[in-house]
Amino acid sequence: MADQERDFLDDMADASAAAATPEAAELTEAQPAPEPAATVEQPETPAPEAPTAPEVKEDKTVPLPALLAEREKRQALERQLAELKQQPQQPVPEFFEAPEQHLQIVEQRAAQRLHAALEEQAKAVYPDYDDMAAKALEAAQGNPLLAQQVMSAANPALALYQLGKKTAELAQMQDPEAYRAKVEAEVRAKIEAEFAAKAAEKARAAAAVPPDLSQVRNAAGQFSPNAPSPVDELFPR
Numbered sequence: 667m668a669d670q671e672r673d674f675l676d677d678m679a680d681a682s683a684a685a686a687t688p689e690a691a692e693l694t695e696a697q698p699a700p701e702p703a704a705t706v707e708q709p710e711t712p713a714p715e716a717p718t719a720p721e722v723k724e725d726k727t728v729p730l731p732a733l734l735a736e737r738e739k740r741q742a743l744e745r746q747l748a749e750l751k752q753q754p755q756q757p758v759p760e761f762f763e764a765p766e767q768h769l770q771i772v773e774q775r776a777a778q779r780l781h782a783a784l785e786e787q788a789k790a791v792y793p794d795y796d797d798m799a800a801k802a803l804e805a806a807q808g809n810p811l812l813a814q815q816v817m818s819a820a821n822p823a824l825a826l827y828q829l830g831k832k833t834a835e836l837a838q839m840q841d842p843e844a845y846r847a848k849v850e851a852e853v854r855a856k857i858e859a860e861f862a863a864k865a866a867e868k869a870r871a872a873a874a875v876p877p878d879l880s881q882v883r884n885a886a887g888q889f890s891p892n893a894p895s896p897v898d899e900l901f902p903r
Contacts, residue, residue, distance in 0.1 A: 740800055784823035795823075798830030805833045 789795045803826075806813040812829060819825035838845045 739804070744800070781822055784821055788823040788827055792827055795827055798827050798834065800830070801833045802826045802830035805829065 785795075792798070802812075802816070806816065806829070816822055816825045816829060835845075838848060
């Protein structure tokens with residue numbers, strides 16, 4: 667009988683368990699799925715602005731490479747002049763051993779001394795001699811005829827300066843505005859010099875006029891008596 671009661675109870679428990687199991691299953695199935703965690707939106711970082719290119723201003727100055735090239739050219743000409751001046755003198759052979767060579771070297775040395783003296787004299791007269799000489803040597807490098815004309819002149823130093831002056835003037839004539847301004851400045855300076863000379867001459871002439879002698883004192887410090895007038899002599903009072 668115990669087995670029957672156990673079986674009865676067991677059957678009821680099994681029935682209750684079977685009835686409860688579908689509900690639990692339904693409850694399990696009815697539970698909503700967990701919602702995904704909300705993501706926090708990060709603020710968008712603005713893209714960096716592209717740097718604007720700086721405004722390029724037009725440079726009106728002479729480019730540095732051109733200045734350097736001009737300086738190197740002038741320094742090369744100065745070195746050539748220095749080398750020509752510092753060349754070692756050839757030994758003079760004895761006249762009886764080689765008379766022609768002896769006379770030739772003596773004449774060369776005399777010509778060099780004369781040229782040096784003429785060059786120093788030209789530098790004293792023309793302050794821009796070195797600049798004009800450099801321009802003349804630059805022009806003569808491409809034209810041997812110019813060098814021959816300078817060396818065959820009676821005064822090679824003066825001829826060299828004149829050649830450089832002419833070369834500089836031709837270069838300035840390529841810029842009409844600059845050449846016109848230079849001519850106007852020279853004419854203005856000439857007129858001003860002439861006006862100053864005339865004013866000085868007029869002042870010297872005015873200073874040479876003798877002063878009024880009527881108020882000149884004598885040796886005793888007294889005024890000289892006025893001379894009698896011819897009218898008073900003709901018509902005495």
